[in-house]
Amino acid sequence: MIDVIILAIWLMLPAYIANPAAALLGGGKPIDLGKNFSDNKRILGDGKTIRGFVLGSLCGAIVGLLQIWLAPYIAPYLAAYVSGDMLMHASYIALFTMPVGALLGDMVKSFFKRRLGFERGAMMPVADQLDFVAGAWALTLLLDWSWFFANFTLWIVVTVVIITPILHLATNIIGFKIGKKDVPW
Ligand code: CTP
Ligand code: MG
Numbered sequence: 001m002i003d004v005i006i007l008a009i010w011l012m013l014p015a016y017i018a019n020p021a022a023a024l025l026g027g028g029k030p031i032d033l034g035k036n037f038s039d040n041k042r043i044l045g046d047g048k049t050i051r052g053f054v055l056g057s058l059c060g061a062i063v064g065l066l067q068i069w070l071a072p073y074i075a076p077y078l079a080a081y082v083s084g085d086m087l088m089h090a091s092y093i094a095l096f097t098m099p100v101g102a103l104l105g106d107m108v109k110s111f112f113k114r115r116l117g118f119e120r121g122a123m124m125p126v127a128d129q130l131d132f133v134a135g136a137w138a139l140t141l142l143l144d145w146s147w148f149f150a151n152f153t154l155w156i157v158v159t160v161v162i163i164t165p166i167l168h169l170a171t172n173i174i175g176f177k178i179g180k181k182d183v184p185w
Contacts, residue, residue, distance in 0.1 A: 003081040008159040009167075010087060011151055014064035015136035016164075018099035019106065020171050021059035023180055026052020031107065037114065044110045045120035053103050060099020068095065091147040097140040105135015123185045129165035 009016070028051045032043035068090040075084030109131035113124055140148050152160075175181035 004155050004159045005163060006078060006081050007086055008156050008163060010067070010082070011156065012098070012133070012136070012160055012164070013067060014060040014095050014098040015102040015132055016060075016167065017063045018056040018060035018102040019132055019168075020175065022049075022052035022056030022103060022106075023175055025055040025059070039115065041114050041117070042120070043114065044107060045114055047120045048107050048110050053107070056103050057096075057100045060102065061096050064090075064095025064098065068092075086151075089147070089151055091144050093144040094140050094147045097143050098136045101136040101139025102132035103135070104139060105131045105133070108135065121183055123183070126165075128185060129168045130161065133160060133164050 026049045028049050030042075030044065030046050031048045031050055031053060032045070034046075035043055037043045067087075071084070071087045071090065075082075075087050078084075078087065109124070109127050110120075113122070113127070114120075116124075118124055137148070137152070169185065172181055173184045176184035
């Protein structure tokens with residue numbers, strides 16, 4: 001089981017990095033430019049900023065690049081769990097679609113959160129934890145279908161859906177403790 005978990009984290013890493021990177025580096029102008037939707041509530045809210053989106057995507061993509069470059073050196077240490085071949089199934093398209101898709105998914109979630117009347121930062125279980133997984137997979141399926149199916153077996157998909165909320169909660173609790181998040185979710 002540990003082998004599936006390691007591979008799932010490896011594959012998801014560029015998407016996983018995008019969210020905390022946006023939280024650490026975000027701020028400034030909101031993507032919706034402060035504008036309201038037709039229901040007189042904010043389109044996305046102050047929690048979705050241009051800087052967070054750009055720098056979060058960039059950090060995720062840089063991690064993806066590092067994974068491609070470092071895979072041959074890391075593979076021997078993980079050889080007991082994952083074949084090096086699996087770690088080197090990289091894609092220059094996916095290292096971009098995973099983090100960008102993740103933050104687009106996060107934005108789409110915020111749009112619906114605002115429509116449902118949730119304030120910025122309010123907790124919305126399941127959606128808050130899996131929004132970026134859905135976004136990352138959707139954009140990757142759209143632009144690099146073959147890479148997705150070569151790597152995301154049913155077991156990897158199931159594992160990601162189970163471990164992501166746990167990892168997400170853990171990072172958010174850390175973010176809260178170091179004062180980078182207002183709420184621990
Ligand atoms: N963030 C950002 N830009 C983004 C995404 C996130 O600046 N595109 C930063 C914001 O400071 C945000 C924090 O990361 O407050 C945490 O992100 P998230 O939990 O997704 O946003 P919330 O503030 O909870 O807003 P929402 O209710 O819309 O999800
Ligand atoms: Mg939130």
